[in-house]
Amino acid sequence: MRSPDTRRYPRPEWLQGVGMTSQRTRDRMVERLARQGIADHRVLEVMAGEPRHLFLDEALAHRAYEDTSLPIGHGQTLSQPWIVARMTELLREQAPTRVLEIGTGSGYQTLVLARVVTELWSVERINALHRRAGERLRLLGAHNARLRLADGGHGWPEAAPFDAILLTACASTLPEPLLAQLADGGVLIAPLAEQDGTQRLVRVRREGTRFETQRLETVRFVPLLEGVIR
Template sequence: MTNKKRWFAALALSICATLPAAAQDRAEERANMVETVQAHALSAPSVEAGVDPVVLEVMRAVPRHEFVPPDVRLLAYEDRPLPIGYGQTISQPFIVALMTDLLKIEPGDKVLEVGTGSGYQAAVLSPLAEEVYTIEIVPELGERAAGTFADLGFENVEAKIADGYYGWPEQAPFDAIVVTAAASQIPPPLVQQLKPGGRMVIPIGGPFSAQQLMLVEKQEDGSITSRQLLPVQFVPFTRAEQ
């Protein structure tokens, strides 16, 4: 294990120690969820060697049940998306793991998430990055997620309510960007806010047409490359009224 991975692993394990006692419940279910996620990843043609063990350790620690409504809490550790209200969902754990892994986050990185939703994806990013900035367009969801971050002690996550199409220019540039809703095209402001050498993971496609998870990379010279990874199904990217 490299020094970086040791550092990440120690940080991931420290999450459990700092979470409120109630949030540390259901550890066995989280462990089973992680095993299911890795098995899914190893069988997926687009995932070369499974999900990074450090990402899995983080997911083993972060209490997904704290990020879903009470009426679906018993289902929190199944490998499936769940409704969180306002027509939105919390992503399937396998997809969260895959998108996180694809970002290749390094110590000290600044990460932008577009589409806070329940807050679970940002919570998984939190111990891996120096700073996480997350944007939600639905005020009720954004406020609920911000409260959950505060309650659970995810102090390096900053949330705001806004149209995520425009990113967060005041905090740019970002080492990595993850978008958790399907856009018809890659928003140019997000490409502009990605650092050279940075990565963006985003689902592209319409709500009633095929969607593909895309990996977008900005080269050191500023040029952009992208490739399709696998078919997905996300809720549509919501814009503010123009």
């Protein structure tokens, strides 16, 4: 596969990475994602151009482009590259303009979303992660991403309705406020726990007062929790 053109993402040398964090390593990650079925060239281009290693502690940076999730502290993880790409690809199928992300986490998924949508709102419940993500996103110029420290289950009501909502933690049931904040015709992409304890990615589409759910791949996410940790 031909690697995406990353010249549109000029970076200082210290941001580009070296060795296991280099552009060559990102290109290999993108080639793997394509083999795994990610077909959206814009998603692949963005992930080839953005320094995922900056969203991890320095001790783990050399593992940033492996096909695995990695810890970011506070019991949270940075999702594996494939799930970031897959959820972004599913969201882009709707061509959304206004998007809400629940669970900013490290900020990497937020950055990828910010590169492919016009307006992005992202909510995080853990203050240390919220602040760190904000610093990284400002450094990388993701100026269309608005961040808030809050309980994600409540969404961002004053900015609603949203064309799409992306939930990056697993819920046992989808929070009603999030469904209410979907625009008519909008979609919610989320991991959802099933009765046997497995998790499955779902796509929920709003049609007036009806919500149609499509079950997709099995996945593994940290649980969606309530409350704010300051």
